[in-house]
Amino acid sequence: MTGAARFEVLSSAASNGGTRARLGRLTLGHGVVETPQFMPVGTNATVKALDPDDVAAAGATIILANTYHLYLRPGHERIRRLGGLHRFMAWDGPILTDSGGFQVVSLDHLRVVDDDGVTFRSHIDGSIHRFTPEVSIAAQEALGADVAVAFDQPVYPSSARDAVADATARTARWAERSLAAHGRADQALFGIIQGGVEADLRAESTRAIAAMPFDGLCIGGLAGDETPVQRAAALDVVVPLLADDPRPRYLMGLGSPLDLLEAVELGVDLFDSVLPARVARNGRLWVPGGRLNIRNGAFLDDPRPVQEDCPCPLCRRFSRAYLAHLFRARELLGYRLATCHNLTFTLDFMARIRAALRSGTFPVDRAELRSRAGQESRSEAAVKSA
Amino acid sequence: MTGAARFEVLSSAASNGGTRARLGRLTLGHGVVETPQFMPVGTNATVKALDPDDVAAAGATIILANTYHLYLRPGHERIRRLGGLHRFMAWDGPILTDSGGFQVVSLDHLRVVDDDGVTFRSHIDGSIHRFTPEVSIAAQEALGADVAVAFDQPVYPSSARDAVADATARTARWAERSLAAHGRADQALFGIIQGGVEADLRAESTRAIAAMPFDGLCIGGLAGDETPVQRAAALDVVVPLLADDPRPRYLMGLGSPLDLLEAVELGVDLFDSVLPARVARNGRLWVPGGRLNIRNGAFLDDPRPVQEDCPCPLCRRFSRAYLAHLFRARELLGYRLATCHNLTFTLDFMARIRAALRSGTFPVDRAELRSRAGQESRSEAAVKSA
Secondary structure, eight states: OOSSOEEEEOOOGGGTTTSOOOOEEEEETTEEEEESEEEEBOTTSSOTTOOHHHHHHTTOSOEEEOHHHHHHTTOHHHHHHTTOHHHHHTOOSOEEEOOSHHHHHHOSSOEEEOSSOEEEEOTTTOOEEEEOHHHHHHHHHHHTOSEEEOOOOOOOTTSOHHHHHHHHHHHHHHHHHHHHHOOOTTSEEEEEEOOTTOHHHHHHHHHHHHTSOOSEEEEOSOSSSOOHHHHHHHHHHHHHHTTTOOSOEEETTOOOHHHHHHHHHTTOOEEEESHHHHHHHTTEEEETTEEEETTSGGGGGOOSOSSTTOOSHHHHHOOHHHHHHHHHTTOHHHHHHHHHHHHHHHHHHHHHHHHHHHHTOHHHHHHHHHHHHOOOOHHHHHHHTO | OOSSOEEEEOOOGGGTTTSOOOOEEEEETTEEEEESEEEEBOTTSSOTTOOHHHHHHTTOSOEEEOHHHHHHTTOHHHHHHTTOHHHHHTOOSOEEEOOSHHHHHHOSSOEEEOSSOEEEEOTTTOOEEEEOHHHHHHHHHHHTOSEEEOOOOOOOTTSOHHHHHHHHHHHHHHHHHHHHHOOOTTSEEEEEEOOTTOHHHHHHHHHHHHTSOOSEEEEOSOSSSOOHHHHHHHHHHHHHHTTTOOSOEEETTOOOHHHHHHHHHTTOOEEEESHHHHHHHTTEEEETTEEEETTSGGGGGOOSOSSTTOOSHHHHHOOHHHHHHHHHTTOHHHHHHHHHHHHHHHHHHHHHHHHHHHHTOHHHHHHHHHHHHOOOOHHHHHHHHO
């Protein structure tokens, strides 16, 4: 443990309605994160279309940035020279960087995994690079986020068992090397549990990673092409094994409100995803109980806000008609306003979950939260798996 | 005169250093506009990449919206039903709409001008439309800006004299029809002086339009392919003829700081242009005495703000390095921040002109203002004439 993160579980079993949901507080160098919590993604050191004030106004208290992207452009050493990621992007709150494992391993381009690391081609210019646990940790130390993450080898739920077993064992070895390589005392380090959807491999990975002195535990490989049943089954393996573990549990890559609620009920504390922002840029607005596709012609004449009681900059000032116009005219303001809204909706949804856990009303509020989350649209699912 | 606009000239000849520069105050339904003043352009009912708070923070007190664009999309009647342009775009300050004359006549697509109006094809879907003075005024009344503008037929400075003479005579007839068609008492109406760069036709147009009861006088056809010498010569014809005229003079389409200063010295009160915003989206930042091209690789390592003493959201929080990164990564935030900066620079430049006129220091401050304006770059000139 680095001492750079402190996590407290605040709720009692009585408040969770028979689920494993829990209320927590994660204290990091740049601030406190109430959990369960969602982290907007700032891939290129910017949450797409937003400025830091927009991100904070949406309710974000921690954001994620991608090591793979920043390593390639503008370069982690450049960001270090410019004073680190917080100063570079003018975000004074907590930041978590991922390890690049997911991006590197999922690249369509050339990539070769060996026991020492991964060789891959840049998606920007085709140049050849190599990530090892040591390279990833060094890049994350240069970026200087509050939380760094161990370098791992994710697999797809559809991968063959042999491949999953190999990757899971390698992830454990890389976790050790990540720990050994990490020296920055003001930065927490989280490990990543893999194991695909094979119950025994998940359990093995959970035990292996949990045995190491990480500040938190990521659960990887569960926001891809698995079914909700497979995801729930994997969490049913992981979380009971961590029942007495005092560290936060972070399921990487999940962002649809219903998915978030279900994972909270299964004991997850932290999430990140590009989903709310990406579907917003495609004109899909999340509202209580449903979705609006602002490209629908009917909205051109609709004077109402996207969501009546929403405090976001879109809903406070503008009509559905105006947003529909901006999208048709491809005006940049439309992408920003829609993103503000979906992130506000998502972060408000997490705040409602926390409020229910805090007040002990989670057992009765679950149905309302489920209804508020709405069903995922087919187009949203398509965006998600893209 | 509609009574919907009141203009006062506040400066004395003693303060203008032998030029025709003047300080003024234009009072409109939604607020007061100090002149000389620059109007950012909100073509599609949005100043590209900005929200209304950004526009106000940049120092704008009046904006321009394009009747041609809003007529086609989302439709002026739709905007009327939605409560008018101010409410639609959430801008509570003064708005001026142009008449569509410039867009319609400069369309590359089919357009046929006859004595009654102009038939043209939409640039969006190729559909056929017809603008007459009556159609333009009705559209502008539906939009409900503080100031509407008469429908005119602009010409290029390079047009043949016969064509200029025809268009100038037609513009005068259309001015009469625009006045007759205009009935909205809470909306001012400005006339447009044409005449190209032919001194006698400019004079004739000035006398004809000034003889009509407009609330203000636009000077058209002087922000295209004419030389600065031709522009100055035309203003030297127009302004002396209007010397005792109590109405504001608005040169349409000019936006480069040096051009603005020179036109102010020749007696112009109001300006509009897409230029500062358009060059910003191309990565050209206006700074005192020069230009930065943020795509220049050297800026990737430059920790300084774009302009040390600038109060804009870009310069207050972010480095040149960050902006250079955003442009390379094509992140939307970059376009917004760069636009905020160039508009802040432009509107601050106008404020400095007004301050010099107010304090009587314009004669001595002219040299410093000229130096601050900087020389127009070649790429900027290319963008301007595009």
